[in-house]
Amino acid sequence: MPIPAEAFILDRHAAIPLQVQLRRQIIEGVMARRFRPGEKLPSIRALAGHLGVARVTVAQAFAELVATDYLSSRDRSGHYISDGIELAPDAGTPAPATPRLDWQRHLNRRFTRAQRRDRVPDWRRFRFPFVYGQADPELVDHAAWRDCAVRALGRREFDALTGDLYGEDDPELIDYIARHILTRRGIRAGPEEILLTLGAQNALWLISQILLGPGRCCAIEDPCYPGLREILTHDGAQVLPVAVDAQGLPPDAIPAGLSAVFTTASHQCPTGSTMPLARRHALLDRALTDGFALIEDDYEFELSFAGATSPALKAMDRGGAVIYVGSFSKSVFPGLRLGYVVADPAFIAEARALRGLALRHPPGHMQRTLAHFLSLGHHDAQMKRMRRSYAERRAVMLAAMAQEGLQMAGGATGGSSFWLASPVPSRALADLLRTRDVLIEPGWPFFARPDQGDGFFRLAYSSISAARIPEGIRRIAAAIREA
Template sequence: MPIPPDAFFLDPAAGLPLQVQLRRQIIAAVTAGRFRAGEKLPSTRALARHLGVARVTVAQAFAELVSTDYLASRDRSGHYISDSIERRLEAGPPAPDTPRFDWDSQLEGRFARAQRRDRERDWRGFAYPFVYGQADPALVDHAAWRDCAMRALGRREFDSLTGDLYDADDPELVDHIARHILPRRGISAGRDEIVLTMGAQNALWLVAQVLLRPGTSCAIEDPSYPGQREILRASRARILPVPVDARGLPPDAIPPGVAAVFTTASHQCPTNSTMPLPRRKELLARAQDQGFAVVEDDYEFEMSFAGAPSPALKAIDRAGAVIYIGSFSKSVFPGVRLGYLVADPRFIAEARALRGMMLRHPPGHMQRTLAHFLSLGHYDAQANRMRNAYARRRAVMLAAIAHHGLTLASPQASGGSSLWLATPDGVDSAELAARLRPRGVLIEPGAAFYADPVQGRGFFRLAYSSITAERIPQGIAWIAQALGEIAAAGPHLPLIRP
């Protein structure tokens, strides 16, 4: 890619010769990685015209950099960043000419401290990626999505996409969510009860900002979704973990004085347990009596393999205490980054105002593309395809787990795209994960899911959304072999089992 002339500038008041300034500017850009080996510089004529200097000034600067091997001159082609420059660069950047601004005194760092650090960005480079939350591109209907994107970008609709919606949402997408998506969960909602978000993570952030203040107490499931804990920690709320059991969150264990309770009632994260109807009713009754809001993250409701999923908490909430979070990240693909909140109109108005301050609204072209994807039937077709593929992968995984004698921590769970497993006594899942990485196997150790990471060392999650059925048996075999090697290495300290 050629380097444009406007990447350069000179300061006549700098007190340095213009040739020296240009030379230093190129060296600094190369050292910082902005200019890379093989990239072509502007011609001396074009750069001199842009900088308003004599052509000889640029030519002399280039000649000096060619002599020091920062640039290479090619006959009848021009000047390029030298191909050997990467081998010549020092380990670090050059010492700054002026003292650096003291950002440490300006920043608290609470957001960076709260951020999860156990996820592998290069998961596609592993042969056996049992990684949750990632999609198998083969299951996504690329042609249908492209067609919907082209419709959204067509001349007839383009005018509406180029405008700022301020705090509004695409009416077609909201209408389809209200009339087709929510009724499947037993939920009836008007337009003033729905606001679109940039996925479930953004929805959780909006909820935390609206409901919680520093020092306010909230109850969360333990174990629970790590991203939720990141958000709540950054809000400076007082987080009260409530241990879950085989039926999810026990309402009678919720401590008094909380402003909100966060739950994944239909598909507990990460154990996959489902809260039964009597417990759901008890939770809502306590919310009414004690005056706390219930935040329901209803992720993966589309991936049920045991008949119709249970009604959402929001569907049986008569008092309006439930704030419902839905997302298209699992049923379409994670990169779509679109979700929604459903709640009392007064809460939605506040959340919409906050969203408007932060990002106005999710990108209009993505909203309209998704609206077409839903209305033309592609969403239902893809959800069915994913459900069938996941059911097959789940069956293959369960068979491999049984064959190798691994232990399911939630054997009664059904649906979703992952399984929650327990290690043999004394085996730390973090040690297991480290032993598996060189063999191309990625698992999720359990520590990140618990308020006290020690409690999660005896558990790990295996997802099957991002790995094909054909690769699952060998991946499970590697896990079993690694567990055997760890066990043979010697005794281990007993781990905490909730």
Template sequence: MHIPPEAFFLPPATTGTLQQRIRGMVTQGILAGRFRAGQKMPSSRGLAAHLGISRITVTLAYGDLVASDYLTSRGRSGYFVSDNAPRAAEFPDAPPRHDGVDFAGLTGRRFSSLARVERPQDWEAYPYPFIYGQADAVLFDHQNWRQCALRALGRRDFAALTSDYYEQDDPLLIEQVLRTILPRRGIAAREDEVLLTLGAQNALWMAATVLLGPGKRAVVENPGYPGWRGILATTGATVVPVDVDDGGLPEHLPGADVVFTTASHQCPTNATMPVERRVALLAAAAREGFVIVEDDYEFEMSFLKPVAPALKSLDQGGRVIYAGSFSKSMFPGLRLGYLVGPASFIAEARGLRAMVLRHPPGHIQRTVAYFLAQGHYDALINRMRAAFKRRRQVMAEAIATEGLAVAGQGGVGGSSFWMRAPEGVDTEALALALRAEGVLIEPGRAFFDPVAAPGNFYRLAYSSIGPQRIPEGIARIGRALR
């Protein structure tokens, strides 16, 4: 039985080369059971004419499918679906499903009900996306990243790509973190004092899980990183929010077992903790016996003046656990971060990690290691700093022109402004209204202690919007507020 050319079509929204799309059509048809073993494929000439593409493209796709054993070639007879082609499992039709368990009541919605910053999945479709943490394709070094990824996929790196490291990490990446990343923060560490994680969120969860439990107390910044509340809720510890000022956390803190801070770029106000206050915080930790978890998530984006030394670099007593990430300096989809701390703490965190994920994917680790070793990372950071400095200047001028109120912008750089709308403005409603204008902002309520969270704050980021679009986007925000 012949498969007619009309059984194939190229949806306009699909991605990939024509050859890849043809391969996808054939393999999906075989796996779905529409095309059966022994059926004859359309001739390359006939399928090319039907799809309106070059015959050589179809011929190359067919040849690739033969190599993968989806098709077989029979001399002058043409191409046929191979008897050895993969087949989808066949199951009887599933009976109608009735959800008989009230999982919302069973779980108490402990995690799904936590406040979070809402962002539309299709944020790239909006012309004015002032949302935080997303990458700009214009700035990223696609060519060198691709070369590093291809090298990591090569035969010489087959073991790094495919091996189970068990509880360990790629030694090449650990070496680069020790030599390239940590020294620029003034941190000296050994191999047994570093653990790779699936991003900073995963690093903070592991630190909190290892250090806290029922009966313990954790101090967090208010406003602060929204993910902390969800992380700490799983530990059973008492969470104590402390209001920040222009220097971040104040010097005098309530009693705590663990203090969480974003000292370099306070989230979301962008305040930088003065060195004197950092020294005082470390002295208090030694005196009162608490541990500090330092989330240093945006230290690379310091372009207005030199960044202050990390808390960890000033730590002489081993009381600071340092969490870093490549999400903001490279791209968030990378999901790669690290913890730095005393070897005894890292050993415990490594044991926890082994229970849930073993280690981050080997190919990702090796690709990042090459990207760092060949200097591409530093070149990328320099390009991003220059671009962000320009965008920040344009945004500051636009904000001043519109008369909008800045609640926090920091003094060393970063990638966002922390804003305050007039009293009585609900920025969650404002954000919804602005979406109709093509503008995305981040309401600020999720950053505050939910017991008394003001509704008139919001965040404007410039990491994923070009300078040419910033003035008009800010103007639309100004008009909406007026």
């Protein structure tokens, strides 16, 4: 691509001649790899005009650089960055002579401190990725999504959805969620009770910002979803971890004086247990008598295939105490970044205002594409395909785990992963397996006290084919025996 004239700026007050400044800027650009071999420079006339200097100044600078082989000149067609420049290995930016702002003093809130460091961005390179929460290209209906996206790119929809929507959401998508997604969970909600978010993570973040903060206190399940702990670490509220058992969160163990309780009742993250009906009633009663908000993260409910779906807590919530979080990351694909919150209109109004000031709204085009994907039945079809495929992979997993003697440590009512007991510290196990093309998730990021996670790991089957599962499980069992 041609280098624009605007890439160059001269300082008329500097002691260095303009011609030399220009030469230095070109050399710097080449060395910093901003200008690449073969790229065309602006014409002498255009660059001189832009810089407000005589053409001879630019011509001299170019001639000098041709002589030193930084540039090559092709007759009449102009000047190009030379192909043959030997670049020194990138030594980074040299220490500048001017004083610099002390950023360490300026970074008032540090978010890198509690950042998750357990995720492997290049997971696709592993042959046996038992990695959770990523899409499997084999299961996503790419052609259907493309058709829906193209439909949403039609003239009329495009015009309506390219604007700043201010605080609003695509009414077609909200209507579909209310009438077809939520009804399947037994939830009744009007548009004033639903807000779109940038995935479930964004929903949990909005909730923490509105309900919590310094002086407030909340309970989370232990172990729990690490993304939630990451949010709460920065919130300033006191966070009490409550140990889950085989039936999920025990209502009796929840201390008094809380503002909010976070739960994954239908499918505890990461253990996979399902909260029985009696416990759900008890939890809802506690919410009303104690007066706390109950945040239900209903992730993966669409993937339940072992037994009937239990109704959501929100479906049983006569006191309006439940804030329900749903997401399309698992059932469509995670890069979509669309989820939703269902709650009391007073809460939704605050969440809408906060979303507006922090990010405005999810992109309109993604909203409308999803609305088409849902209303044309592609979502239902994809769910069916996913459930069928996951059921198959799950059976292969169970057989291989039994054969290799791997121990389950949690419930088994569907979803896309198993929670396993690790007879050896799982962090070291994960490190070892990585050198053998296998990715597993060690238990430590899930626990309030990371060392408690050493006895566990998670094996997801959402991004690994059934054919590769047995060999993957064999490698895990072998690594355990060695360690």
